[in-house]
Amino acid sequence: MSTPEILYDFGTGRSDPSTFPTAALQAAAVKVIEEEAQALTEYPGGLGHPGLRRAMAQREGEREGVFINPDHIMLTNGSMQAVTLTAEALQENHGDTVLVEEFSYPGTLNAYRSLQLAMVGIKLDEGGMRIDHMEQTLAQLEQQGRRPKFIYAISTYQNPTGFNMPEQRRRDMISLAAQYGIPIIEDNCYADVHYEGKIEPAVFKLDDRPEHIYLGSLSKILAPGFRLGYVYARPPMLDKILARRHDAGSNYLAAAIAAEFYKNGISAHAGVTNPVLHKKRDLTLDGLSTELEDICTWSKPSGGLFVWLRMPDDVDRPKLYTLAQASGVNYLPGVSFHYANRNMPYLRLAFGHLTEAQIQQGIPILARCIRKARTSNEPRAFTTLFD
Amino acid sequence: MSTPEILYDFGTGRSDPSTFPTAALQAAAVKVIEEEAQALTEYPGGLGHPGLRRAMAQREGEREGVFINPDHIMLTNGSMQAVTLTAEALQENHGDTVLVEEFSYPGTLNAYRSLQLAMVGIKLDEGGMRIDHMEQTLAQLEQQGRRPKFIYAISTYQNPTGFNMPEQRRRDMISLAAQYGIPIIEDNCYADVHYEGKIEPAVFKLDDRPEHIYLGSLSKILAPGFRLGYVYARPPMLDKILARRHDAGSNYLAAAIAAEFYKNGISAHAGVTNPVLHKKRDLTLDGLSTELEDICTWSKPSGGLFVWLRMPDDVDRPKLYTLAQASGVNYLPGVSFHYANRNMPYLRLAFGHLTEAQIQQGIPILARCIRKARTSNEPRAFTTLFD
Numbered sequence: 069m070s071t072p073e074i075l076y077d078f079g080t081g082r083s084d085p086s087t088f089p090t091a092a093l094q095a096a097a098v099k100v101i102e103e104e105a106q107a108l109t110e111y112p113g114g115l116g117h118p119g120l121r122r123a124m125a126q127r128e129g130e131r132e133g134v135f136i137n138p139d140h141i142m143l144t145n146g147s148m149q150a151v152t153l154t155a156e157a158l159q160e161n162h163g164d165t166v167l168v169e170e171f172s173y174p175g176t177l178n179a180y181r182s183l184q185l186a187m188v189g190i191k192l193d194e195g196g197m198r199i200d201h202m203e204q205t206l207a208q209l210e211q212q213g214r215r216p217k218f219i220y221a222i223s224t225y226q227n228p229t230g231f232n233m234p235e236q237r238r239r240d241m242i243s244l245a246a247q248y249g250i251p252i253i254e255d256n257c258y259a260d261v262h263y264e265g266k267i268e269p270a271v272f273k274l275d276d277r278p279e280h281i282y283l284g285s286l287s288k289i290l291a292p293g294f295r296l297g298y299v300y301a302r303p304p305m306l307d308k309i310l311a312r313r314h315d316a317g318s319n320y321l322a323a324a325i326a327a328e329f330y331k332n333g334i335s336a337h338a339g340v341t342n343p344v345l346h347k348k349r350d351l352t353l354d355g356l357s358t359e360l361e362d363i364c365t366w367s368k369p370s371g372g373l374f375v376w377l378r379m380p381d382d383v384d385r386p387k388l389y390t391l392a393q394a395s396g397v398n399y400l401p402g403v404s405f406h407y408a409n410r411n412m413p414y415l416r417l418a419f420g421h422l423t424e425a426q427i428q429q430g431i432p433i434l435a436r437c438i439r440k441a442r443t444s445n446e447p448r449a450f451t452t453l454f455d
Numbered sequence: 456m457s458t459p460e461i462l463y464d465f466g467t468g469r470s471d472p473s474t475f476p477t478a479a480l481q482a483a484a485v486k487v488i489e490e491e492a493q494a495l496t497e498y499p500g501g502l503g504h505p506g507l508r509r510a511m512a513q514r515e516g517e518r519e520g521v522f523i524n525p526d527h528i529m530l531t532n533g534s535m536q537a538v539t540l541t542a543e544a545l546q547e548n549h550g551d552t553v554l555v556e557e558f559s560y561p562g563t564l565n566a567y568r569s570l571q572l573a574m575v576g577i578k579l580d581e582g583g584m585r586i587d588h589m590e591q592t593l594a595q596l597e598q599q600g601r602r603p604k605f606i607y608a609i610s611t612y613q614n615p616t617g618f619n620m621p622e623q624r625r626r627d628m629i630s631l632a633a634q635y636g637i638p639i640i641e642d643n644c645y646a647d648v649h650y651e652g653k654i655e656p657a658v659f660k661l662d663d664r665p666e667h668i669y670l671g672s673l674s675k676i677l678a679p680g681f682r683l684g685y686v687y688a689r690p691p692m693l694d695k696i697l698a699r700r701h702d703a704g705s706n707y708l709a710a711a712i713a714a715e716f717y718k719n720g721i722s723a724h725a726g727v728t729n730p731v732l733h734k735k736r737d738l739t740l741d742g743l744s745t746e747l748e749d750i751c752t753w754s755k756p757s758g759g760l761f762v763w764l765r766m767p768d769d770v771d772r773p774k775l776y777t778l779a780q781a782s783g784v785n786y787l788p789g790v791s792f793h794y795a796n797r798n799m800p801y802l803r804l805a806f807g808h809l810t811e812a813q814i815q816q817g818i819p820i821l822a823r824c825i826r827k828a829r830t831s832n833e834p835r836a837f838t839t840l841f842d
Contacts, residue, residue, distance in 0.1 A: 085496040090489050097484035097712075102477050108680030109472040109808065145532045145682075149702040179701035293495030293707035295532075314566035315536040319706040320680035325484075421496065 075396035076430025081227065081373040082421040083291050084348070087341045089329065096328035104324050112317035114310045116143030116298075119327030124284060124298055127334050131259065132273040140302050142310060143318040147257050147285035147297030151220075152179045154253055154281050154299060157309045158217045159183060165209060167219040167250075169197055171376075171405040171414070173227045176220060176255070188216070189407035193454050194367075196223055196233035199240045206248055218251045218281075224268060225258035225372025228405045228416040229453070232370055235268055242275045251305070257285035257297070258372040260338055263346040265370040278302035281309070286326055288373065289334055289341065294322045345373070345420055348427055352419045355431030360438065363448045373420040378453050379413045379438060380446070388441035397434045462783035463817030468614065468760040469808040470678050471735075474728045476716065483715035491711050499704035501697045503530030503685075506714030511671060511685055514721050518646065519660040527689050529697060530705040534644050534672035534684030538607075539566045541640055541668050541686060544696045545604045546570060552596060554606040554637075556584055558763075558792040558801070560614045563607060563642070575603070576794035580841050581754075583610055583620035586627040593635055605638045605668075611655060612645035612759025615792045615803040616840070619757055622655055629662045638692070644672035644684070645759040647725055650733040652757040665689035668696070673713055675760065676721055676728065681709045732760070732807055735814055739806045742818030747825065750835045760807040765840050766800045766825060767833070775828035784821045 125136040144150040162184040170189035223233035282300040402414030512523040549571040557576035610620040669687040789801030
């Protein structure tokens, strides 16, 4: 039997290919390969290309309304290298405890598993991590002598749930972290994929203590193939992370091209890409409303690339996956995102990479597969994503 | 006091800037940014750009006269990421023992220190690692219950010594590794910076057992700023290394540009760069012969970027370093390369990045500094680098 072709790939979170700025990047490449030829024959050093560090300091500083020192930004090979390096810098032993969202980014979860960190998941609701559960968890761990090495939080347009943590809850999380002396690693890679509503503040805006770490990325605003991410951290934490780095620096060529492209800020290109992604989000939500209102619920993200969908408990999930693949639809099942690999009735739809037509055609096909994989015709027994 | 300007920087091993192929790389960038725009908006996956993997499989296969499967090549962020990843894949615990050359590449030594590997140095002579010492060391370690996790070997144009291990010794090293069931990590990043004489075979040519690992790089044949290296390994070892990788893949943009540049093989560009580097090596050796024959000895490398120089024991080495820096000369002292940080009377001269004039002017200045830093005027008491 041949593998069916995936025509509707809601699987991975990628940028929109139609707005890839080919001509501008070609011009940038031609310019920097000549002007920075000398630097390209050298090793870039631990922090990386100064121009891109300045551009990213400007990006973060303008969004948050605070000054960011470019010398406190360290470029990495995508934000995944930043995820791994920062965990390695804070880890002392195999089995060290860390707090994560109950559902989180599989890249991070797999990296932490590989590092043999013991993850403890904090329950989520529509505002992200529940502070009452975090408080209770920290108290219990403390009794067991297990103080977490850090809290990993994707508070803005969270992957996979799409939630945006409200400011007061961010402040409460910071207070709780301070009470136990635990640093927060804030992964804010979706921050500038913003559609509407309030832009919630980053941890470093609310709390300037230098133990917190911030991770950024160009994968969602430009393209994953550039493999450019960064850590924003202050000494002495920055030095601790730098000391764990052994790759002789990040990609200078890609960084130079991106720096030239973003030399006047990121807003011009974000002004092109975000409306396109916003439209795709709307089509995804519209399709779900039309097709699945009676049996499912889902998130309505105000930014980012993902919709998180809750299915009835009676969906045979392996059967659904087989049906969907056979119908040309790909998605990531809930189990991929659970910190303890628990199989739960959720799935994630990534809409950034598909065409509008693929979204409009793919959602009804997925909806039919979900209905076929059920063992009943009952309406949904839940009203929210997490009740 | 102001820091003096370094006019003669023999410090780091870099490619020649005058032969940086600006126009060809600009053309390659323009082509691939358009033709591979779609792929650039996707995640590259664990192995990386297929075209560059094919080009590097061809490079290795042609030099060694064996077939290399491009799907057994995994691109990395420079060969330093490959050094770290492969060690992490083979390491089981802090304190695990590994064998290294007594003098080796500081990047690797620092990475292994950071991973808390216990390095044991194998003595060198003009043919690289001494097999008699390796045999004795392995027997002693075995008695202590410390079987090494791997042997790290830069057998060709070794950094820092420049030695090229003869074929029979390579075979002896492989036999000894087989006897103890220890994989060899061969770091062959200088292989194609070849000037004259016999090209010695890589481990994978002499022994096709899939436990051995091979590391390659584009930093020495193209430019370090591209941050492109690779691992050549076969399953199941390849899968073990891939499983330890958590950066969502190497730089696709830089890889695509390099693949286009090397689509007809690496020999055309190597034919431009190697004669230029060969000339610089000759000027370095000529300068040393004229200036230091009576008191020093040094390696005469048939490839690579380094000359390893032995000084009289009565050189006040901190004084030499201060004198040299004040005279505008930079080099790396022997201690940087010793596996146990032992301070010994050696220094390394990297000649690839300097102009011919800088080499011709810099060596006599360095020679005067060495004489000034001595406490006697005696001729040298040794005849070889390691007697």
